Amino acid sequence: MALTYSKKDKLKSRKLIEKLFSEGRSIAAYPLRMVYLKTSFDDGVAFKAGVSVSKRNFKKAVQRNHIKRLMREAYRCHKSTYFNNSSNEFALMILYIGKETVDFALIEKKMQQLLNKFSEKELTDKTAP
RNA sequence: CAAGUAGAUCGCCUUAUCGCUGUCCUGUCCCAAUUGCUAUUGGGACGGGAUGGAGGAAAGUCCGAACACCAUAGUGCAAUCAUAGUGGCUAACGGCCACCCACCGUGAGGUGAGGAAAAGUGCAACAGAAAGCAAGUACAGGUCAUGCUGUAGUGAAACCAGGUAAACUCUAUGUGGUGCAAUGUCAUGUAAACUAACGUUGACCUGCCUGUCAUCGAUUAUUUGAUGGAGGCAGUCGGGAGCGUGCACGCGCGAUUGUUAGAGGGUAGACAGCUAAAGUUUGCUGGUAACAGUAAACGCAGAUAAAUGAUGAGGGCUUUUCUUUUUUAGGAUUUAGAUUCUAGAAAAUGAAACGUACAGAAUUCGGCUUAUAGAUUUGCUUACUCA
């Protein structure tokens, strides 16, 4: 898996997102929180992910955009190390639940923790039994 | 120099690596259509290359328009809302420009919802005799006599055709509604489904078609022609539940698949709208100016859980501190030169640290309002005091 994050890797279906929030499970690594749901896609992409920042915590569009960019960048750089050999397909949504802006180093570190937790919990359990 | 005042312009830069997104070109493979085949067209997957990619406010959504639909957006009345010196600019405006007037400021300048109080209705706490049909205090003057005259006192305002219209109102002008989540096409899906209420067409002649019916004519007969009647279609004139903005008029739409309401079902995807426009820059001409005309060049974001970013390195800019140098004042040591301490000022291809604003397109324009670190630049002003 390359270090890309193009249109196909993004979670775009409104219907699927509603289903994800109503039925999905979640794990957290503050200030990040991930909601995920096992599903299947038509176009051969194993993981589709989206990011979200609450308007309640960040009033200004510039701040929201900046945090979302940082989260996307962190996801793009580290997804390949965890998701390379998976047979299942997942929809992911990563939320920012903190209330203050942070720098890229912290988000990168927390994203690694989050993806590590996710892979331990879901990906390895599926293959072992 | 300092303080101020009115404008104008800009609002971080360079580079390496990894990414996001639009457009164009192009390679390999797969699918479909056409063809006898090469091949062509369309779609998809994986690649490669070129090139474009946030703002002065993109913000607030406060005005004005374009555009789309509702009827081609009409007429009268009413209501609502807006505007309000004069003239001009503009596609339009509640915007802009010029001038007049009023107020503020020493001044440069600033602010102004700046029509009407002699059409009418209302309002004015406290104080005061009295707050506007009027009534009348004290002192002085005056008169035949009297609030007849002046002054005082209360108050923001006391008879002035008073004040107040950002009180109602009147005058003039304007104002239909909904907003790109408009609107159109395709896809998906039940359903031309269900429940309730209401409604669903007559006349006339003309034309065409049908050829079942009646009469008459031609023909041996099949058949064919004419007239009348019947049916259908089209046209004309009406009726029609209702629908189309508050009312009325007028106009339009309107039925085998109607109108209104209820309950319920599906989708929430794609494409168009969608970025060439009252366009941007520069020069010249006209105009006091806003602005207009003209010539040349440019061709400038188009995302949709929503692109324009991340990391590293270097450089600008601002502020502070330190260091060094120069210099001023005072003190100490010394015969003098000189050395040194304290306080202040200025400068630096010096060093370090911190900071580098406000803020993110969502149909598109013209304005207004609000936020904004800092930098550049132009015009103008300075009463009093001190030098």
Next chain:
RNA sequence: UGGCCUAUGGUGUAACUGGUAACACGUUGGUUUUUGGUACCAAAGAGUCUAGGUUCGAGACCUAGUGGGCCAA
């Protein structure tokens, strides 16, 4: 994206057509009680979200902003 409403002591609400912010609960102090509660008495606590304007005078009227809330596929 488009539209609408609202803001008054710590909390919840009043304030008529502009006239100098009221009530309840809560808080503080006192009385009653052996003590606490209840009850009674008294006091403090906002200058009306912010900034301008109109007016003699604004919580109210006008303009601009800030915060909070609601609606529309």
